[in-house]
Amino acid sequence: MSDLSELERRIAAALDRISRGVEGLGHEAPAAGDDAEAGAARAEIARLEAALEDERTANAQLEARVRAIRDKQDGEVSGLRGEAETTRQALADLDAELQRLRHANDMLTRTNAEMREALQDNLGEPHLINQAMLAELEALRAARSAEGAESRAVLSALTPLLAEAEARASEEEVS
Numbered sequence: 001m002s003d004l005s006e007l008e009r010r011i012a013a014a015l016d017r018i019s020r021g022v023e024g025l026g027h028e029a030p031a032a033g034d035d036a037e038a039g040a041a042r043a044e045i046a047r048l049e050a051a052l053e054d055e056r057t058a059n060a061q062l063e064a065r066v067r068a069i070r071d072k073q074d075g076e077v078s079g080l081r082g083e084a085e086t087t088r089q090a091l092a093d094l095d096a097e098l099q100r101l102r103h104a105n106d107m108l109t110r111t112n113a114e115m116r117e118a119l120q121d122n123l124g125e126p127h128l129i130n131q132a133m134l135a136e137l138e139a140l141r142a143a144r145s146a147e148g149a150e151s152r153a154v155l156s157a158l159t160p161l162l163a164e165a166e167a168r169a170s171e172e173e174v175s
Contacts, residue, residue: 004066011059018052083160090153097146104139111135 022045111132118125 004062004069008059008062008066011055011062015052015055015059018048018055022048022052079160086156087153090149090156094146094149094153097142097149101139101142101146104135104142108132108135108139 111128112135115125115128115132118128
């Protein structure tokens, strides 16, 4: 990008020098009897005007390229921001599911500890068995949900990479 800026600066400076040269030639009127010198001056002015027009055309082409590069970069940046937001959301979902899993496992651990104490005291508490089964079911559900969130997070990270690889492969086929 800095190379393009440097080229634009150099072209603008060259255009200024050419403009000053053309203006300077226009003010220097040849002597009345010197047709050859006047013809040479007109030829030089025409050559300089053609060079000025060529530089203007080159400058316009460079500006168009710079605009195209900026547009492409803006598109890529917005695409990357979208991918980052998708990944951020997938990670937030994964974190929520992992918190749910931790909570279910804590509940399962507490219930199992209560059940062990009851069994040590030879007390068969049916509500503790039911509570343990419910805690275990919730832990299994939370684990499954966390695995799903993790899979979605991995998939959301891989999708842009796969799309990029597919685009490169199609570009190579065209080349």
